[in-house]
Amino acid sequence: MIELGGTQSQAPAGDLIKDVTEENFMQDVIDASQEVPVIVDFWATWCGPCKTLGPMLEKAVTEARGAVKLAKIDVDQNQRLAQALAQQGLPLQSIPTVVAFVQGRPIDMFQGAVPASELDAFIRKAIEAGGGDTSNGLDDAVAAAEEMLEQGAAADAAETYAAILQEDPAHAAAYAGLVRSNLALGQIDQAEAILNGAPAEISTAPELEAAHAQIELARQAADAGPVAELEARVEADPDDHEARFDLARALHAKGDVEGAIDQLLDLFRRDREWNEGAAKAQLLTIFEALDAKDPIALRGRRKLSSMIFA
Structure with missing residues (x-):
């Protein structure tokens, strides 16, 4: 596994994850959270959801590379501590209960098993509350891979995205980047398989x-007709909707996204119901494929909206 950015070395698991009792609670939770956020997992051996959540917590904390620590408290073995904390306001009536401590105070909590995405968000919030960096170098690695892809080094970008996913298997931007890298390499089936996984x-x-x-647009590009021939058909008969639609697909396949959008907007203006609203559906697919802040997408959406609500 390659290292991805950042200067922070991964701390040993023993320093990050500890079994905490009444005797060391002040030291390993209250005092320790003055330096770095501490996630406290209140659990018990008989608790089914605890057996699911515990390994997820340990994995997430380990992957945070020292930006947060985990304290595990068996409530059966530490009943007096659990009662004291409950009397101070922590709702420990059910387990698992997970509490984030920052600078000696509980700042967030949840109860029961949660999806990995919610757990990651919880830990990021705790790290941010403690003034830490939540990227662990992965954001920098994604940016580097994006630059590779823009410069045409799709294979190198794919390798970098794959390495990011080894570090964070639920990194949405890396998954999308790996898909786009494979599309750039002409491997549409592989791109779709990655996305499905x-x-x-x-x-x-x-x-x-x-x-x-x-992926949908890439598959369409494989069947796109010759631009010049389609342009001639549209010029000869501006109401040849099929030719205009095919021209839009051909223009997009050639990289002329703005030209494709213009042709589809013209088709929508002429007959918005043609082929069960195909022009609008194709426009929405193109907009979805673009970055939400892309000026071409923003312009196209505004024009489409003005036509719909005119």
Whole structure:
């Protein structure tokens, strides 16, 4: 596994994850949280959800590379401590209960097993509350891979995205980047297989929704007709909707995204119901494939909206 950015070395698991009792609670939770956030897992051996959540917590804390620590408290073995904390306001009536301590105070909590995405968000919030960096170098690695992809080094970008996913298997931007890298290499089936293998908790992430649209457009590009011939057909008969639609697909396949959008907007203006609203559907697919802040997408969406609500 390669190292991805950052200067922080990974701390030994023994320093990050500890079994805490009444005797060392002040030292390993209250005092320790003055330096770095401490996630406290209240659990018991008989608790089914605890057996699911515990390994997830340990994995997430280990991957945070020292930005946060984990204290595990068996409530059966530490009943007096649990009662004292409950009397101070911590709701420990059910387990698992997970509490984030920052600078000696509880700042957030949840109860029961939660999806990995929610757990990651909880830990990021704790790290940020403690003034820490939540990127662990992965954001820098994603930016570097994006630059490789823009410069045409799709194979190098794919390798970097794959390494990021080894560090964080639920990194939506890395999954989407790996899909786009394979599309750039002409490997549409492989790109689709990668996307289909994404964890369920990130399946609706905007980056992956965009990747779905990009795959659909890539498959269309394989069947796109010659631009010049389609342009001639449209010029000869501006109401040849099929030719205009095919021209839009051909323009997009050649990289003229703005030209494709213009043709589809013209088709929508002429007959918005043609082929069960195909022009609008294709426009939305193109918009989905683009970055939400892309000026071409923003312009196209505004024009489409003005036509819809005119």
